[in-house]
Amino acid sequence: MSEQFLTAFYGGTFDPIHHGHLQPVIALAQLVNLQRVILLPNHLPLHRPPPQATPYQRLMMTRLAIADTPGKLFIIDERELRRATPSWTVETFQAIRREYGPMAPLGLIIGQDSLLTLPQWHRSEELLKLCHILVCARPGYLHSDHWMVHRLTDDPIALHHQPAGLVYCAATPELDISASDIRGRLHAILPCYDLLTPSVQGYINEQGLYRTASVRTLL
Structure with a gap:
């Protein structure tokens, strides 16, 4: 049987995608030896x-951001983006699990802020049967482990040796960056070059994004 490496997935609105999305995940990949983040x-x-x-x-913007990122860590899965309705994470991972098979190690990357609400997620216990949870640090958040103490691991190797069920809290950079703050800065015509990759900033300028408060949701 050939060795299987953990494949991790990272969901988000990415409106816009920024360094606070990318840099902690790059650090996580080094800690856990991720070959790919989708x-x-x-x-x-x-x-x-x-x-x-x-x-x-x-x-x-997501394509441009990963093109600006060294290496070939990131790829994009467009399945949720192409749905006309909201999708539950557990349903997405049911489909992913069917594609990868029952024994492939899979992970879902979230922030500490999301970890606090994970027990309230739709069918969260079922989600933990489908994947590991990989947690990136967030400024001002501490994880509460009373509900997951039996799932916690500090051993990255364990994540590659079983398909699902573990929670790994990584010591990643705590970048105080949010997409809502970036949108506010862009609306106020303030620079964001230290918060976004160069090509994403250029695309935002070219498209005139976030200059008004209007909501644009059509293709």
Whole structure:
């Protein structure tokens, strides 16, 4: 039997994608020895307002961002972006699990802020049967482990040796960057060159994104 490496997935609206998305995940990949991180841009988020950029614009920004990133760590999976309705994470991972098979190690990357609400996610216990949870640090958040103490591991190797069920909290850089703050800065015509990759900033300028408060959700 050939060795299987953990494949990790990272979902988000990416409106726009920024260094706070990318840099912690790059650090996580080094800690856990990830060979691949698959980005899952969302079409319609379940618990927040609709994105301001269109699905196509967010896909283009994501492509540009990973092209600006050294190496070949990131690829994009467009399945959620192409859905007309919001999708539950557990349903996406059911489909992913069918594609990868029952024994492939799979991981879902989230932030500490999302970890706190994970028990309230739709069918969260079922999700933990489908994948590991890989947690990136967030400024101002501490994980509460009372519900997951039996799942916690500090051994990255264990993540590659079983298909699902573990929670790994990584000591990644805590970057205080948010897409909402970036949108506010762009609306105020303030520079964001230290928050975005160069090509994403250029695309935003070219498209005139986030200059107004209007919501744009059509392709």
